[in-house]
Amino acid sequence: xxxxxxxxxxxxxxxxxxxxxxxxxxxxxxxxxxxxxxxxxxxxxxxxxxxxxxxxxxxxxxxxxxxxxxxxxxxxxxxxxxxxxxxxxxxxxxxxxxxxxxxxxxxxxxxxxxxxxxxxxxxxxxxxxxxxxxxxxxxxxxxxxxxxxxxxxxxxxxxxxxxxxxxxxxxxxxxxxxxxxxxxxxxxxxxxxxxxxxxxxxxxxxxxxxxxxxxxxxxxxxxxxxxxxxxxxxxxxxx
Numbered sequence: 753x754x755x756x757x758x759x760x761x762x763x764x765x766x767x768x769x770x771x772x773x774x775x776x777x778x779x780x781x782x783x784x785x786x787x788x789x790x791x792x793x794x795x796x797x798x799x800x801x802x803x804x805x806x807x808x809x810x811x812x813x814x815x816x817x818x819x820x821x822x823x824x825x826x827x828x829x830x831x832x833x834x835x836x837x838x839x840x841x842x843x844x845x846x847x848x849x850x851x852x853x854x855x856x857x858x859x860x861x862x863x864x865x866x867x868x869x870x871x872x873x874x875x876x877x878x879x880x881x882x883x884x885x886x887x888x889x890x891x892x893x894x895x896x897x898x899x900x901x902x903x904x905x906x907x908x909x910x911x912x913x914x915x916x917x918x919x920x921x922x923x924x925x926x927x928x929x930x931x932x933x934x935x936x937x938x939x940x941x942x943x944x945x946x947x948x949x950x951x952x953x954x955x956x957x958x959x960x961x962x963x964x965x966x967x968x969x970x971x972x973x974x975x976x977x978x979x980x981x982x983x984x985x986x987x988x989x990x991x
Contacts, residue, residue, distance in 0.1 A: 758800025
């Protein structure tokens, strides 16, 4: 939370057990799209000023931390559940109903169920493995969130729709055009070696490297480190 600017921030939702860009710093700017560090939501004046007053009275870094200082012993999820249970107009609302509302609206807007599951998730949400592969730019994410943006109550102001920014999903958001250009250069170089009978060793090595790199690149969004599916493909028995 940022009380001074009247904004809330959340980290972009991503599958927990995934290929992580921080483990591959050499790929950050060359091969992979830059990542949004957070989504920023601008609150309306009344909500922002109220939260500012509360935060100044009890300094807190997150909504959950601020909530615990005013409602010790009751989580925000429990409080909402209790309010639903005792309010006549809200009796039919349950956690499963409300937790999927954003995902449903995002699916109706974007038509992508993996993206919908991601944007409607929270830290406690168990995401399916299929959520690990898709990478979504900021303009796609903002379009999916648009139906849930209630102006002037709140508005998503970051990341902006401009720029090549990964705002949700897989870290492995490859610059595909760059990969294509580099493979095209390898094809040209390999072809040049092939016309020289005296360079058959260099041609063999270049062709092997080209095939392996092309195979690895053609796996799309699935991170791999070998062109071979299994060691059973190799006959390791002594002759």
